[in-house]
Amino acid sequence: GESVGLHLPTLSVQEGDNSIINCAYSNSASDYFIWYKQESGKGPQFIIDIRSNMDKRQGQRVTVLLNKTVKHLSLQIAATQPGDSAVYFCAERGENQGGKLIFGQGTELSVKP
Amino acid sequence: DTEVTQTPKHLVMGMTNKKSLKCEQHMGHRAMYWYKQKAKKPPELMFVYSYEKLSINESVPSRFSPECPNSSLLNLHLHALQPEDSALYLCASSQDWDQNTEAFFGQGTRLTVV
Numbered sequence: 001g002e003s004v005g006l007h008l009p010t011l012s013v014q015e016g017d018n019s020i021i022n023c024a025y026s027n028s029a030s031d032y033f034i035w036y037k038q039e040s041g042k043g044p045q046f047i048i049d050i051r052s053n054m055d056k057r058q059g060q061r062v063t064v065l066l067n068k069t070v071k072h073l074s075l076q077i078a079a080t081q082p083g084d085s086a087v088y089f090c091a092e093r094g095e096n097q098g099g100k101l102i103f104g105q106g107t108e109l110s111v112k113p
Numbered sequence: 114d115t116e117v118t119q120t121p122k123h124l125v126m127g128m129t130n131k132k133s134l135k136c137e138q139h140m141g142h143r144a145m146y147w148y149k150q151k152a153k154k155p156p157e158l159m160f161v162y163s164y165e166k167l168s169i170n171e172s173v174p175s176r177f178s179p180e181c182p183n184s185s186l187l188n189l190h191l192h193a194l195q196p197e198d199s200a201l202y203l204c205a206s207s208q209d210w211d212q213n214t215e216a217f218f219g220q221g222t223r224l225t226v227v
Contacts, residue, residue: 032213043117043203043218044156051213089155093213100169101146101205101216103155 012110019077021107023090028071030092035064035075039086047075085111119204119219127227128194134222136187136204144210145187147179148203150221156203162187163210194226
C-alpha cells in the first residue's frame with residue numbers, strides 16, 4: 001500500500017504487505033530528515049534518519065528514500081505487522097534554520113490482520 | 114539511557130491556575146525543545162533551548178513561560194491558559210541544535226484547561 005502524505009492521511013494495509021508512506025517537504029535548504037512513529041497516547045519515537053548527501057538508507061525492515069530534486073521523502077516498511085499501526089511523521093531540519101525540527105502532517109497507518 | 118522523562122503525564126487546570134510542566138534528560142544533550150500537539154496534528158515547535166539559553170521562541174503567547182534551570186532540566190510554566198491551549202505538550206532533546214542528530218521525545222503531558 002502507498003500513501004500520498006498530505007492528500008491521503010490514512011493508509012490501510014494487510015499484514016505482511018509492504019507499506020510506503022510519503023512526505024513532501026517544503027524547505028530546499030533542509031539537509032536532515034527523520035521519520036518518527038507515534039502510537040496513541042505516546043510521544044514520537046525515532047525510526048530512521050537520512051542526511052541530504054544520501055538518497056537511500058536502510059534499517060531493520062525500514063528504508064528511507066530521499067529525492068531532493070522534487071523535495072520528496074518516503075518510508076518503506078517491509079512485511080508490515082500489526083505493531084506498525086501508528087501515525088508516521090516526517091521531520092526536517094536545516095543548518096540555516098536555527099535548530100528547528102519541523103514536522104510534516106503525518107500519515108496514519110492501519111494494519112489489518 | 115535514551116530517555117526523556119516528562120511529568121506529570123496528565124494535568125487538568127483551571128484558567129486562573131498556575132502550573133508547571135517538567136522535563137528531564139540525562140543523555141548530556143545540549144538542546145531541549147517544547148512542542149505542542151493537538152489531536153491528529155503534527156507537533157508544533159514552541160521553544161528551543163541551546164546550552165541552557167533560549168534560542169528560539171516561535172511567537173508563543175506569554176502565558177507559556179519556559180525555563181531551563183540546568184542542562185538536564187526544562188520547565189514550562191503555565192498561567193492564565195485558555196481552553197484552546199488543551200493539548201499534548203512534548204519535550205525533546207538532541208545532542209546539539211546545530212548538529213544533525215535525532216531528537217528524542219518524552220511521552221508528553223496531556224493538558225486539559227477547564
